[in-house]
């Protein structure tokens with residue numbers, strides 16, 4: 001074989017932009033499979049609309065229309081009533097990958113990477129060659145429209161035809177044409193996605209026009225905004241060396257010591273003094289901009305040796321037990337459900353999160369199979385339904401690790417559904433496509449505990465139901481003898497047959513207390529713990 005020199009090989013050396021990278025690897029953004037690709041477009045736009053309205057304190061009104069243009073070619077139109085995007089940011093926001101208002105903040109929003117909307121622009125461009133039509137307005141005075149595309153070589157926006165329109169429009173409207181996609185009304189389709197989104201965001205009103213022209217309205221059921229998510233400072237234990245350097249290099253603080261106090265939560269001057277004792281070679285009086293890798297390494301080591309107060313979890317907003325119940329009733333209408341909200345916990349040392357879980361039993365829970373039923377899992381992260389990549393997800397993993405038999409549940413063969421929502425200021429997604437939560441041990445453990453807690457509730461219900469069934473059978477067969485016996489006793493004693501029958505009934509019922517309890521629970525629906533009521537609330 002002839003020797004090939006490094007110079008010859010390196011003639012091929014090129015640098016590529018992130019947009020070029022995703023153009024080649026669109027599956028990483030969720031653009032793989034025709035049905036999934038179309039759901040991804042809707043998912044990216046709708047999560048952005050929910051985030052934007054939530055941050056602006058506006059009750060969201062979102063319109064989604066999907067129109068078929070040709071075989072495997074559809075138009076998607078998403079419009080919201082949010083704050084819109086200022087004209088000078090439109091290119092960066094919708095046509096620059098890794099640009100946005102969320103990536104650099106710890107705040108509980110649905111988006112976090114600055115990739116979603118530009119990913120849609122890129123996908124439209126590589127499948128149809130067409131730009132995205134945008135309209136944005138603040139509701140005051142004029143709105144503007146334009147077309148946006150991406151110059152992929154430089155990851156730079158291409159804006160054309162920008163014009164003012166005389167419309168009192170408030171919000172953002174995006175319209176794009178996408179090919180290699182397909183609309184399907186299935187468990188993994190847009191209708192299901194929007195329905196589940198509406199259910200976990202009861203303050204939102206979502207209108208959907210499907211490709212047949214049929215319109216669906218998921219009505220707003222709560223007129224109150226959920227609490228506005230507040231940005232929180234990072235906790236020192238959640239940092240890696242690189243994170244610390246990045247924070248330090250953009251810091252305006254004069255000294256490393258004040259940088260630590262200003263930038264991170266739970267760092268006081270006392271804590272800095274403790275760090276100084278451990279990280280002896282770091283000069284805390286130097287400018288944070290001068291912080292070197294080896295010093296950051298030493299600081300991180302020191303941080304891990306100091307005792308810290310856990311991060312503040314008050315900025316985390318779960319869906320809430322009552323709403324989870326309404327949501328599950330609407331999706332599954334189960335015979336019984338048990339809902340659990342766990343206390344805040346921390347992963348990677350410093351990122352707080354809250355798990356909500358439920359186990360629903362009977363009704364439309366589980367999946368129908370040819371031979372009966374099998375269990376299903378409903379996954380949510382910050383109220384966003386996750387429909388794909390189940391196998392890669394911490395929620396699936398946790399549910400798989402549960403020993404269901406312990407709870408008298410046959411997950412493989414019964415109509416059971418598990419629901420889990422993870423809320424956090426930073427969801428550790430398994431990929432940029434944001435369809436699965438990465439398998440962080442602390443998160444899996446916490447999900448398992450939550451599911452087990454909920455499963456116990458179902459177990460008690462099923463056990464109770466089995467006892468009631470058993471006693472009812474016994475009671476009925478015993479009572480078969482009550483009438484002839486009452487007749488004979490009445491004949492012998494001369495007492496009223498009906499009275500004797502009543503007394504016998506009472507006597508027998510005493511031996512089967514669970515039937516009585518079940519009856520009372522049925523009659524007084526509204527008290528907690530009754531079977532029907534589990535689904536009714």
Ligand SMILES: Nc1ncnc2c1ncn2[C@@H]1O[C@H](COP(=O)(O)OP(=O)(O)OP(=O)(O)O)[C@@H](O)[C@H]1O
Nearest residue numbers: 048052093100101102111112113114115116117172
């Ligand atoms: N409907 C909208 N209304 C107002 N601003 C929006 C809207 N959609 C997008 N933006 C702005 O554009 C930015 C980029 O959106 P994009 O979806 O690419 O990223 P992201 O939502 O920040 O993160 P992710 O990649 O996780 O979705 C957002 O951060 C936001 O500032």
Ligand SMILES: [Mg+2]
Nearest residue numbers: 048111116117
């Ligand atoms: Mg987004």
